Amino acid sequence: MNAEPIRHIDVKSVSPAGHALVIGEPDREDGAAVHDLIAACPPLDTNSLYANLLQCSHFAGTCAIARMDGEVCGWVSGYIPPEQPDTYFLWQVAVHERARGRKLPVRMIRDILSRPACADLSRLQTTITPDNEASWGLFRSVARWLDADMSDVPHFERQRHFKGRHATEHMVTIGPLAHPPPSA
Secondary structure, X not given: OOOOOOOOEEEEEEOOOOOEEEEEOOOHHHHHHHHHHHHOXXXXXXXXXXXXXXXXXXXXXXXXXXXXXXXXXXXXXXEOOOOOOXXXXXXXXXXXXXHOOOOHHHHHHHHHHOOHHHOOOXXXXXXXXXXXXXXXXXXXXXXXXXXXXXXXXXXXXXXXXXXXXXXXXXXXXXXXXXXXXXXX
């Protein structure tokens, strides 16, 4: 019996221009659209299409996809590391230019943190390069929304880990988190 999986899909709002906006879990049919969205959002690093398919299937419970009028316009990928079951590691955020200005990243993060799989989290982590002002701004905003402290330390270093091919990534930690998270 091939029953459709139950998916968390929540109509969050109608955008200011009257466009229906839906945020929820992705499924494996979304992998190619996610891959295309990331490619349309430079300077984001693209992953392989296969990695995006795995995110949309194996990690669907800790990723969020946003659709405006049925078209994919936002993506947050992340997971709970097996060695850190109290931590949500946010991997990537992508928002198409047509959906910007609607606080979509925070809304997608809120959707993920409200899921049962995230009920026992005490912190949120990500890595950010020093020059990525958009990501620093987003995570400062998330820390304020969660009323939680934010810290950072160099984590993946330019020479040691990237052999000079990528800027140092700082591990950014927000926490401790309150449960349930406040509404955004």
